[in-house]
Amino acid sequence: xxxxxxxxxxxxxxxxxxxxxxxxxxxxxxxxxxxxxxxxxxxxxxxxxxxxxxxxxxxxxxxxxxxxxxxxxxxxxxxxxxxxxxxxxxxxxxxxxxxxxxxxxxxxxxxxxxxxxxxxxxxxxxxxxxxxxxxxxxxxxxxxxxxxxxxxxxxxxxxxxxxxxxxxxxxxxxxxxxxxxxx
Numbered sequence: 001x002x003x004x005x006x007x008x009x010x011x012x013x014x015x016x017x018x019x020x021x022x023x024x025x026x027x028x029x030x031x032x033x034x035x036x037x038x039x040x041x042x043x044x045x046x047x048x049x050x051x052x053x054x055x056x057x058x059x060x061x062x063x064x065x066x067x068x069x070x071x072x073x074x075x076x077x078x079x080x081x082x083x084x085x086x087x088x089x090x091x092x093x094x095x096x097x098x099x100x101x102x103x104x105x106x107x108x109x110x111x112x113x114x115x116x117x118x119x120x121x122x123x124x125x126x127x128x129x130x131x132x133x134x135x136x137x138x139x140x141x142x143x144x145x146x147x148x149x150x151x152x153x154x155x156x157x158x159x160x161x162x163x164x165x166x167x168x169x170x171x172x173x174x175x176x177x178x179x180x181x182x183x
Contacts, residue, residue, distance in 0.1 A: 001028055001073040003173055004096035005163075006065075008083040008144055010134055011118055012111035013101040014159060015077040021160040023075035032077045036064045045079070046118075054081075062088055069095035080133070084140050093145070097173055099163060100144035105131050107152050146170055 005022065007015040016032055023030035034045055037060050041048055048057050061082050068076050069091055076096070082088050083098065092098045103111075109127055112118055123129045141147075146166050150159060167173045 001026055001174060004069055004071075004073050004076055005167065005173070006069075006076045006078060006092045006096045006098050007101055008078055008092075008098050009080065009101040009141055010103060010108050010130075010137065011080040011121075012108040013080075013103045014111075014150060014156065015101055017156045018101060018159045018163065019075045019077040021156050022163055025160055025164060026075065029072070029074040030077070031068050031071075031074050033061060033064050033068060033082060034077075034079045036068065037061060040064070046122075058082075058085065061085075062091075066091055080137070083144070084137060089140075089143060097146060097167070097170060098144040099166070100141045100147040101150055101159075101163075102141070102147050103150035105134055107150060108134065110152075 005026075007019050007022075009015060019032070020030050037048070037057070038044060041060070043051070045057065048060075058081065061079060062085060065076070065078065065082060065088055068074070073096075078088075083092070083100075089098070105127075109130055112121065112130065113126070115121075118126075121129055146163075148159070148163050148166050154162070
């Protein structure tokens, strides 16, 4: 791989699960920006939000993303809000390729409704909050260089293969002669 692949999209879109499988298939490291922040802070994302606020978290997120992009090509999973910052979008475009894992509200809700680790969904009506976040964020996610539609019945491996197929026709990702799958 010539550039890092940066997975963007809503919570529940599959960035971590698909990213892990994608990295394995491509033979590169998988890096999760949220996990890097958690490790550095020795606190969960929810604890960071509660103690320091979303602004503090977003600043650390940008720092971590810049550091990960400066390293060797990898598959990088970002938090749902990372791509919203123009500076992050520019950094990703300069050093990697952004891939939007595009999932509809019903699929996202089915994946996140039982999780207690989503600080933005700690509201009286979490599904309505998720719907509002999706509506607000989708136009920004649409700025990603590649979009891959998630499907409810598609396995994690199948989704990783779908991402590889999309990347295979994206110039500058794979070195000459490399087709992506089976690497």
